[in-house]
Amino acid sequence: SHGKTTVRKFNSEEDVAVALAKYTANLSHKYIKEKGSFSVVLSGGTLIHTLRKLVETPYNTTINWSKWEMFWVDERVVPLDHPLSNYKLALDAFLSKVPIPRSSIFPITYKRSPAEVAVDYEVRLKTLVEDKIIPLSATGFPKFDLILLGIGPDGHIASLFPNRPQRYEKKRWITFITNSPKPPPARITFTFPVINSASDIAMVVTDKEEAEAVAVGLGYAVVSPTLPCAEVKAKNELTWFLDKEAASKLH
Numbered sequence: 049s050h051g052k053t054t055v056r057k058f059n060s061e062e063d064v065a066v067a068l069a070k071y072t073a074n075l076s077h078k079y080i081k082e083k084g085s086f087s088v089v090l091s092g093g094t095l096i097h098t099l100r101k102l103v104e105t106p107y108n109t110t111i112n113w114s115k116w117e118m119f120w121v122d123e124r125v126v127p128l129d130h131p132l133s134n135y136k137l138a139l140d141a142f143l144s145k146v147p148i149p150r151s152s153i154f155p156i157t158y159k160r161s162p163a164e165v166a167v168d169y170e171v172r173l174k175t176l177v178e179d180k181i182i183p184l185s186a187t188g189f190p191k192f193d194l195i196l197l198g199i200g201p202d203g204h205i206a207s208l209f210p211n212r213p214q215r216y217e218k219k220r221w222i223t224f225i226t227n228s229p230k231p232p233p234a235r236i237t238f239t240f241p242v243i244n245s246a247s248d249i250a251m252v253v254t255d256k257e258e259a260e261a262v263a264v265g266l267g268y269a270v271v272s273p274t275l276p277c278a279e280v281k282a283k284n285e286l287t288w289f290l291d292k293e294a295a296s297k298l299h
């Protein structure tokens with residue numbers, strides 16, 4: 049079972065950023081009121097820049113950051129202080145500017161072996177489920193409150209690529225890739241069963257390069273097999289945040 053899909057089109061990336069901050073703040077208030085915490089799962093890429101309004105007024109003071117729990121939907125297999133790390137990207141632009149407790153931030157820690165990193169992170173998540181930090185969905189996968197996704201020009205989301213097998217993983221929570229079409233080659237990623245167990249998902253696209261992938265994602269064009277971005281579902285609501293360029297093929 050999955051929730052509704054909402055498509056929100058904006059004139060500019062700036063307008064997307066304003067709307068995305070308001071949407072995220074609203075969900076933060078909602079989940080903290082409902083369950084006392086707000087689990088947020090970040091992508092890398094331009095998404096972190098598009099989240100920039102969250103660290104400005106009024107959100108930097110109106111959001112109850114102490115109740116946030118931060119995760120990553122994918123990570124590059126590089127040290128956490130490496131310029132290509134999604135953790136470093138989020139730390140520099142976001143985490144260093146808001147008072148989320150360090151004990152509530154769950155980086156995908158680096159090891160030389162991608163397979164080991166994936167196993168370790170899955171164990172880490174299972175421990176958080178046992179400790180009742182993360183709830184389980186009805187189908188037995190960890191249930192995050194909000195996942196923020198970008199889309200690549202090839203229609204990938206997280207590190208689940210169209211022409212790679214990881215997109216079809218149905219049992220493991222976390223898997224890895226060593227031949228990613230998008231550099232760097234070694235990455236760790238949530239699998240679709242985990243992504244699609246999320247309550248709310250934001251698909252944030254502000255670039256003309258992804259216009260075709262967005263058209264496939266929203267059913268305006270068909271390719272076979274379909275693209276990973278077309279297979280994202282949320283339990284409560286999947287909201288697409290698009291600027292004019294990203295939405296330019298929706299006709």
Ligand SMILES: O=C(O)[C@H](O)[C@@H](O)[C@H](O)[C@H](O)COP(=O)(O)O
Nearest residue numbers: 091092093094198199200205206
């Ligand atoms: O680790 C990563 O590279 C990201 O998580 C990746 O999935 C990203 O979200 C898309 O590639 C879109 O990236 P852009 O928004 O920068 O185009």
